[in-house]
Amino acid sequence: MSRLPIMAGNWKMNLNHVEAVGLVQKLAWTLADQHYDPTKCEAVVIPPFTDLRTVQTLIDGDKLPLKHGAQDLSQNDNGAFTGDISADMLVKLDCSYVVIGHSERREYHHESDELINAKAVKALSKGLVPIICVGEGLEVRRQGTHVEHTVAQVKGALAGISGEDVAGLVIAYEPIWAIGTGEVATPEDAQEVCGAIRAAVRDLYGDSVADQVRIQYGGSVKAANVGAIMAKPDVDGCLVGGASLKPEEFAAIIRFYDLPALA
């Protein structure tokens, strides 16, 4: 079963809507120059909420081969939830994807597995594809319980979600100790946990769902290390932070399939 690789650039709290135009245009030009083939890898940008309308207009207007998504959403439909953004608002902005449960939201906003599950259910009910983030911190990694820890997060996030929905979503494994630190997990580390996540999905939902769900690795991914990471059988893409703010670097990550060892 072949899964379409997916590279998603999570800009985090960087770039205003004017700066967003520059980055998306430069990314698109670079990809066009290098004959990017969207059938070989899906390319997604995930800007801050305030940039989404601008990015949507640019992608639609110029028919760019990019998709866009948001960094979070509310589990509620609408109402008195100051500062929150609903799934319907994201759908109206043509978002395809929404990141849910990023480790920075788990840490700074105390998001629990239950809340992440509620957000994933809400996203799916509105036709958005969740990118559900899981992964262990340094303490858990040192104790050697990173696989159990991460699989438990996956099970919590997927509770009550149908196999059909799980087959279409994305799970991002991001070891927290490798995020923004320059400390990249080895390709073998990434494969160990991504393989365990797929095995857990297989136990819960069966072969067809496990063979379709896409699993990303995230944590200090760059053009220089993406090839070795993507060569692992259970890694279907990357959730990229810092390197996605550099258009040439992110374009090279998206075009990992042209790297000599993989071509």
Ligand SMILES: O=C[C@H](O)COP(=O)(O)O
């Ligand atoms: O969402 C992206 C991840 O947190 C990875 O960030 P990074 O590539 O800057 O390490």
